[in-house]
Amino acid sequence: METTRLYRPVGLKEMELIAALDYNAFPPRLDWQPIFYPVTNQQYAEQIAFEWNTVDEFSGFIGIITAFEVKTAFLEKYEIQNVGDKNHNELWIPSEDLEAFNFNIVGGIQIVNVYFTERSLVSKNEELNIKLNSFRK
Numbered sequence: 001m002e003t004t005r006l007y008r009p010v011g012l013k014e015m016e017l018i019a020a021l022d023y024n025a026f027p028p029r030l031d032w033q034p035i036f037y038p039v040t041n042q043q044y045a046e047q048i049a050f051e052w053n054t055v056d057e058f059s060g061f062i063g064i065i066t067a068f069e070v071k072t073a074f075l076e077k078y079e080i081q082n083v084g085d086k087n088h089n090e091l092w093i094p095s096e097d098l099e100a101f102n103f104n105i106v107g108g109i110q111i112v113n114v115y116f117t118e119r120s121l122v123s124k125n126e127e128l129n130i131k132l133n134s135f136r137k
Helices: 012-020 042-051 095-103 126-133
Strands: 003-010 063-071 080-082 089-091 105-115
Touching (some): 003 042, 012 063, 105 126
Antiparallel strands (some): 080 089
8 A cells, every 4th residue: 555645834732732632533524624735845845834834823823743644545636736846845735625634544643753842832731741841842
C-alpha cells in the first residue's frame, strides 16, 4: 500500500481534539470551515505554524506541526493547489470528505515540531503537554 506524507499546522485547541481522538483522526470542521487544508511539505507547515498560529489567540499562541501518512489512492481525486510561493502546496478536502480522509490515515498523527511563545497556552491534557514540551529548546 502506497502512502503520501502530509502535514497540518494546528493550534492548541485542534491538537487537544486530535489527542482526544487518540492521534488517529482530525476533528470535524466547524460550521464556518468548509474545507480541510493539509499541506504537502513540512517547510510550508512550519511557516504557517510560526507566522500564523503563534500570533493567533484561537490557536493558543502556539504552532504545532503534525505529520501523517494517507493512502495515496484516496488522495488521487484531490488536485494539489498552489496558493503562493513554489512550496505553498496544499490539498483542499471538503469538510464532508473529512471522515473518509481520516479513515485513510495510516499509522496515526505525529507531532513533528512545536513553536512556543511567551503567551503560549498550556493544555489541560497532561500527556499532550509532555509531548509538546519535548520540543522545547
